[in-house]
Amino acid sequence: MSNQTPVIELKNVKKSFGPVEVLKDVNFTVRAGEVTALVGDNGAGKSTLIKGLAGIQSYDSGTVLFDAKPVELTSPRQSSELGIDVVYQDLALCDNLDIVHNMFLGREEVNAGVLDEGHMESKAASTLTSLSVKTVKSVRQKVAKLSGGQRQTVAIARAVLWNNKVVILDEPTAALGVAQTEQVLQLVRKLADAGKAVIIISHNLQDVFAVADRIFVLYLGKMIASLKTSETNQADVVGYITGTKSQEDGA
């Protein structure tokens, strides 16, 4: 599965904020059917890299290839049209609306100008079922009443519902307990197994090793390592993250 052309390929991407170089000639590849982990210490530039892909904050220079074709990502709309969806750390759900409403937010289905609740409900329910979600009782529950893990589930299911090619998850397990972390990681794995390219940002190496196929390490804005999970170990990755170890430019 891993030798097809990458869905996303970044080449020599740069980004500065004033005099501060945050991304320095970064190379990054993401493949369909794989979970790609992006790790690095606080301030390494992970979120900045992701914001470029999400179209929130474009890169200063460098090439972005999507399905081997060069693209410019300058607005969130563009990214989502390409099929890139970001599940933000703060989730961005509307607490006062129910699960169906949240999953279809901004893309509600209408029939003769009137919301087609039945249709949306059945699609939402079948998406959750396809992800083997068992913790959510009713799709008509208000999101305010859900636990952290359930909210994460809804946010991920939303990305799945739209049949996105690339799903980016920014620290999806940061606020979760053991059992809920386990569930979300299973969900992440399932996404990749369904053929999507998944990017996961995490500070928890245990989670990364549990779920990722490849690990990219950012160190002070440089992509310092690109590793296959099966060929490395936690100690090495910690070395790259803290800068005590380095690899000839990977990717």
Added chain:
Amino acid sequence: MSEQNAIQTGNEGSFLEVGRDYFKRIKSGETGSLPALLGLVILATIFALANPIFLKPINFANLLTQAATVTTLAMGLTFVLLLGEIDLSAGVTAGLSAAFLAVSMASYGVPWPFAVVISLILGMFVGFMIGLLVAKVGIPSFVVTLAVFLAFQGLQLVVVGKGGLIGIEAPPILAIMNRPMPLSFGWILLLIILVIYVLTSLISRRQRSNSGQQNKPLSLVLFKAVIILVVGGALVSFLNLERGANPAVTSLKGVPYVVPIVILLLAGGTFVLNRTKFGRHVYAVGGNAEAARRAGIRVSRVRITVFMISSTFAGIAGILLASRQASVDAAAGRSIVLSAIAAAVVGGVSLFGGRGKLTDAVIGGFVIAVIDNGLGLIGLASGLNLAITGGVLLLAATADAITSRKSKTS
């Protein structure tokens, strides 16, 4: 039935189970407008005991027209409150619209339908300007609408003229608040409401079952239809009783013209909020504006539209005001906005955005009107009813704050 999975949709269960669920939700704090409805019954009982006139048909018709203006304004404000914003200018916008209506008819001979359209367009334009300043410039709505509140008082004075009082003569405008419809119209109105309710329910059930989703039991639709029939029937019969002071000279019986107008606004607005994309986006922006933005909703557009709706409703309220008083003076509409905000909040619309319905505003409007009307009948000093309305508003806002905190932390 397509119970293809363990995930429920909230539509399962028999008639009884739906009822039990309803009570469970109320117990868990999702009371909606139930406290206001209870308050309404208690207030009405107290006033009826204190002064038998309260229950007379003439007073009831009076109460309806009293409530109509506040309710219309409160319905418009509900849209704004759903975004977590506020519109302090709704009352003076109503006043200014009324002034334009009166002046255009009295001084420029504009036929009444055009005068009505002009004052509604004026209202809509005011909302557009407020919306632009709030959504695009980023000034808090409290400040923008406070500024408009002050500016329009001056403008209204200019339009009406010093010490002025412009009479309204167009019979159709006067009829809205002061004349009853023919007796049969009340029944026809009830029939139309019933048919529309049943039809829309059946259509949305069809839509659900076409997508393979379960419906709530049909008996629920029947149950609600019966309630509409019984309550509506009682109201129409009551309003069709003679209430003229001297029936031999002028007979006065029938449902006031303003009633179908308010019902139309309520039904139209509720449809927009519950069944259209725009309505869904209003709730989304009120619940979490950032989430709405990231989901691709054009938040500024929603904000501007909502202020336009509020101000247009204010324009309608202005016409009702002019009709009721048969004239417009320089202060018309000034004090009514606080009653309208109180009405919405008392009815159960949250000041924090994202929670509330138009029916809440209507029920709240009746609470405020009953307090006003009942205290007047008891003969309390007039300052007291303001104090009591203020107290009720604080009570409702407290309940709102507690509910909002509870739903945040749970």
